[in-house]
Amino acid sequence: MPFPTDGRHKVAVLVLDGVVPLDLGIPAQVFNTARDDAGRRHYAVRTCTPDGGPVWCTGGFKVLPDDGPEILAEADTVIIPGISTDHAALFVDGDLTAVERAALAVAVRAPRLMSICTAAFALAEMGVLDGRPATTHWFYVDRFRRRFPRVLLDPDVLFVDDGDVLTSAGVAAGLDLCLHVVRRDHGSEVANRAARRCVVQPWRDGGQSQFIERPVPAANGSATAAAREWARHRLHEPIDLDAMARAARMSVRTFTRRFREETGLSPNQWLLAERVEHARLLLETTDLGVDTVARRAGFGTAVSLRAHLHRTVGVSPATYRRTFRAGAVTA
Template identity: 60%
Template sequence: MDTRHQVAVLALDEVVTFDLGTPTQIFNAARDEDERRFYRVRICTPGGRPVRTSAAFTLVPDHGLELMAEADTVIVAGVSYGARVLADGTLEPQVLDALRAAAARGARMMSICTGAFVLAAAGLLDGRRATTHWAHSDNFRELFPNVDLDPDVLFMDEGDVLTSAGVGAGVDLCLHVVRHDHGSRIANLAARRCVVPPWRPGGQSQYIVRPIPDEADTSTAPARAWALEHLDESLDLRVLAAHVRMSVRTFTRRFREETGVSPAKWIIQQRVERARHLLETTDLPVDQVARQSGFGTGAALRQQMSATLGVAPSVYRTTFRSVV
């Protein structure tokens, strides 16, 4: 009997090929040092029919929608027609029914990029937070006003329903799921096998098309690199700006243009990630984790983790140390 977590990837006409390949690549790379695999990933289409891809070739699947009836996780790959998902009747009723049935029986539902349009059309995102490619956010809001769309994040985790931003953000989402299911060690191994970063800071705001900065401006990257080496110290904005020879005002503006968030929010994100890593990989007391990650006290760490992750450090450690 195959005890692996069963993943069904739904491909519709005009499926985005990168989105389609991402779950297969990431989840198949999620295995331990003994090459034991944790997931089985298969692709399905309506009626098991061939579908055209956005790359102008035809995909011939091995499975129909019945695959979703037995999957532990269902992933909707992005479709290039995006906002036309409702306008021209492209989405077949049996697709919506299959998605609703999978969600009703407790399958984890996910989308990559414009796959969020499909989940929303099935009513699975109503009243929830979600994201999609930033370029389609206006159309999404117009079609689905009952969804709390956040176009600034790389992915959104609502527990049983998860959505990601455009294309590459599907990698971030799938690694996040592996990390949730099996801990950071397995997720980091999968990332290493795929030669991608285990996680990326910031949101998709940093990828939105913006005017070219003044030539006099330089990148804030050196300051960010220095900050990552000194997260346990006080990181004054003036000190960071001085590292790249900018005024505080210019530094703050360029920082937001490059990362999509303010310096203060970015620092908190990095400190939370440092704390998560220490909680998952060491037995350090919470107060020491707090000091090494730059929060100073256990109380401050607990406040930040509760605000950003919804759990206390001790609960987080128990959860992620026990699943590896």
């Protein structure tokens, strides 16, 4: 079945044998929820396998897609979900079946190529990542480096955006990557709305290192959630650690420890990320001057906002606004 011809960005999800179920579902879930103010979808998402037939899934079932590899040549973006390292020969001796290799050869010619989790192995096997920055699941970093020493692997990040080739870390980092792409394509407002529809955070600061050794906190509720919500409504005000701890009804020491356990960040790191995100949203959705945006986001001055925005996204407020809000005031 061909892609629709209504002008939407065409996303093809190429599913290899041994696909991880969560990775498989992420692209369609995120991109199908990215819509304009009238509710129209920005993306058309289709799923295919290398031969159009069913593939084995780690969840104990097979996946039968609607499409075969013929849609890959039409796609604006091709995404490859993660693959089980227990199943695919790809992770044992580097072998790909002839059918898989043929499909990947078409896929890697797409204008934009993305991998989720261990699918970075497939891209590296095709030579796409040689000399380029990339990431994959932290658990397989040593194996990846031995196999593909020419790849500039960064094991500490949630995803790597190298322009036309993007890779993500393990499993849920595929959500971060897909939301990042929506943000890059259509701005923070659309990405944030998609994140809310998916009931996930619109972004996560920090990298994979926060997950490597520290176990997931017990499911006994978030002790610092109320303080975070309290702070979000006061980003335009000075907020210090003592005030956040009081909002959580904890000592500063206990609050700091629990906050890091629950978010992977210090309170100050989290607050800075919230301020930057709010500033980005104001730059995209309002005509407020940079000085006003800086005050409303809690940076105080345009100089401070420029420094933090440049450190985070690599551009000035005026450049960011021109990119995501055509025709807006940039003074």
